[in-house]
Amino acid sequence: MSQQPPAAPAVEIRGLSVQFGGLTALNDVSLTVPAQSITVVVGPSGAGKTTLLRAINRLNECFAGCRTAGSVRVQLGGASVDVYGGSYPPAALRRQAAMVFQTPSVLPLSVARNFAVPLGAVLGLGRGEIAERMEHALREVQLYDEVKDRLHAPAQNLSGGQQQRLCLARALALRPSLLLLDEPTANLDFRVTRQIEELLVRLKTQYTILAVSHSLGQTRRLADHVAVLSGGCIVRTLDRSHLRDAAVFESLVEEVF
Amino acid sequence: MRKAADRLLTVFAWTCGLGIVAVAAGIVVFLCLRGAHTLGPRLLFDDVPWWQAVSGQRPVFGGLWPAVVGTLCLTLGAAAVAIPLGVAAGVYLAEYGGRWTRSFSALVDLLAAVPSVVMGLFGFGLILFLRKTLLPEANTCLLLSIFCLALLVLPYPIRTTETALRALSPEMRLLGPSLGLSQWQSLWRIHLPAASRGILSGVILAVGRAAEDTAVILLTGVVANAGVPGGLTAHFEALPFTIYYLAAEHRTGDELDRAFGAAIVLLALTAALFVLATWIERGLHRRWRPQP
Numbered sequence: 200m201s202q203q204p205p206a207a208p209a210v211e212i213r214g215l216s217v218q219f220g221g222l223t224a225l226n227d228v229s230l231t232v233p234a235q236s237i238t239v240v241v242g243p244s245g246a247g248k249t250t251l252l253r254a255i256n257r258l259n260e261c262f263a264g265c266r267t268a269g270s271v272r273v274q275l276g277g278a279s280v281d282v283y284g285g286s287y288p289p290a291a292l293r294r295q296a297a298m299v300f301q302t303p304s305v306l307p308l309s310v311a312r313n314f315a316v317p318l319g320a321v322l323g324l325g326r327g328e329i330a331e332r333m334e335h336a337l338r339e340v341q342l343y344d345e346v347k348d349r350l351h352a353p354a355q356n357l358s359g360g361q362q363q364r365l366c367l368a369r370a371l372a373l374r375p376s377l378l379l380l381d382e383p384t385a386n387l388d389f390r391v392t393r394q395i396e397e398l399l400v401r402l403k404t405q406y407t408i409l410a411v412s413h414s415l416g417q418t419r420r421l422a423d424h425v426a427v428l429s430g431g432c433i434v435r436t437l438d439r440s441h442l443r444d445a446a447v448f449e450s451l452v453e454e455v456f
Numbered sequence: 457m458r459k460a461a462d463r464l465l466t467v468f469a470w471t472c473g474l475g476i477v478a479v480a481a482g483i484v485v486f487l488c489l490r491g492a493h494t495l496g497p498r499l500l501f502d503d504v505p506w507w508q509a510v511s512g513q514r515p516v517f518g519g520l521w522p523a524v525v526g527t528l529c530l531t532l533g534a535a536a537v538a539i540p541l542g543v544a545a546g547v548y549l550a551e552y553g554g555r556w557t558r559s560f561s562a563l564v565d566l567l568a569a570v571p572s573v574v575m576g577l578f579g580f581g582l583i584l585f586l587r588k589t590l591l592p593e594a595n596t597c598l599l600l601s602i603f604c605l606a607l608l609v610l611p612y613p614i615r616t617t618e619t620a621l622r623a624l625s626p627e628m629r630l631l632g633p634s635l636g637l638s639q640w641q642s643l644w645r646i647h648l649p650a651a652s653r654g655i656l657s658g659v660i661l662a663v664g665r666a667a668e669d670t671a672v673i674l675l676t677g678v679v680a681n682a683g684v685p686g687g688l689t690a691h692f693e694a695l696p697f698t699i700y701y702l703a704a705e706h707r708t709g710d711e712l713d714r715a716f717g718a719a720i721v722l723l724a725l726t727a728a729l730f731v732l733a734t735w736i737e738r739g740l741h742r743r744w745r746p747q748p
Contacts, residue, residue: 258630258633258634261629261630289633290633290636291636293633293634293635293636294636295636300627300631300634304627304630304631306631306646307650307745308745316645316646317635317637320637320641320645321635321636321637353745369635370635
């Protein structure tokens with residue numbers, strides 16, 4: 200590959216520890232997420248994968264009794280932001296480090312209002328611009344043709360895969376620098392899963408993606424970099440060279456599970 | 457054995473459900489049997505033409521009109537005070553409350569447990585206190601009753617708002633912040649609209665309680681023949697009190713029947729207020745979620 204690696208990593212986590220009500224969820228985690236690539240975090244249930252994602256956009260703080268220590272630096276719009284430095288507003292951070300949850304979480308509103316509520320509230324956009332961004336984002340996730348005639352129908356009537364792509368489009372419409380995906384295909388069938396995976400591979404040329412996955416197959420298909428999380432610690436990091444041979448990769452990961 | 461228990465539970469649930477319907481229907485039928493024949497313009501306006509009574513050109517002495525207006529003022533006034541305060545307090549408990557939540561919550565329970573006659577006594581005591589100190593002119597009045605009734609019904613919107621907000625799924629709670637909405641924006645644009653059905657039930661409970669309560673107003677400003685209230689500092693009549701004294705002091709069977717007629721009017725009035733509350737909630741919900 201002749202391409203120059205980007206100068207600064209998109210996310211740099213150093214010595215991150217998170218506790219909930221005295222219980223340690225993450226313990227002294229350090230991780231570097233390179234820009235414009237897909238980094239996948241794998242690990243057993245309860246390893247702290249979701250907490251790690253939510254530490255980056257400070258969503259853990261929405262839960263009572265959360266204590267975070269350590270540093271997280273994120274590249275946002277050309278500037279390096281110290282997430283826990285205290286001066287960067289969490290709302291702006293969360294808009295630029297957009298998250299998609301494991302279960303498709305559409306607002307119980309129409310497809311169009313799912314865009315209008317956040318875009319209107321967060322960015323203060325007018326109707327015209329909201330419609331423009333919505334169409335662009337829906338086309339980006341290849342959902343526009345499927346929903347263009349039902350933009351004003353309830354989003355909950357869409358299929359699970361369509362809802363999850365809607366959530367992804369809603370995140371993209373905020374024009375984030377970073378996408379945080381928490382097992383985005385956990386509740387979808389294999390065909391829809393493949394569709395979303397192809398989408399993510401296309402999107403990584405524009406966005407840095409940090410995803411959590413429970414599927415080693417998916418990790419192999421998607422990841423440029425892999426971090427294996429177990430018991431709140433990163434126990435191994437792997438890159439593409441480890442991913443080529445499925446058997447080698449699985450044995451590497453299973454060692455630590 | 458389990459099948460029998462299942463069947464027994466089904467029978468029990470149906471009996472309870474039907475029992476409630478039967479009791480409610482029984483009350484309505486009984487009221488109608490006794491009071492329906494009194495219904496008509498005479499019951500409300502006596503011999504004053506309705507347009508003259510409604511426009512205030514002629515006072516009504518023998519009819520229920522002043523009590524209807526009094527009850528409407530009381531209920532709407534108490535709702536106007538208690539609902540915004542109660543919803544705000546419920547929001548505090550569900551979304552913002554830190555270490556004070558438990559003590560605050562206990563105080564709400566305490567407030568809910570205060571009997572209405574004690575709340576009336578509190579209002580009465582408050583007026584005595586004001587007369588001796590800041591306002592020698594102060595007297596029991598509509599405003600005082602509204603204030604005490606609002607205090608009485610405050611726990612309903614607080615509890616239902618808190619419960620409805622807490623019942624939202626964790627994903628729904630995180631969704632606003634994850635999209636970059638501030639806590640206030642999430643609350644205003646996502647949480648409250650999503651919880652509006654639950655909040656409505658508290659509003660209905662509060663309105664119903666404010667419309668029926670007699671003990672509070674008895675001690676804070678209701679007067680048998682006050683007429684249509686002239687303002688917030690005037691005395692007033694109210695339907696529950698009218699029903700009470702018509703029933704307690706009737707001399708003829710006809711007067712007792714008028715008490716039943718008044719009870720039907722009160723029932724219709726609260727039903728109309730419930731419809732109004734539901735209608736407002738639907739309108740607000742539709743603005744949030746334009747399609748059914």
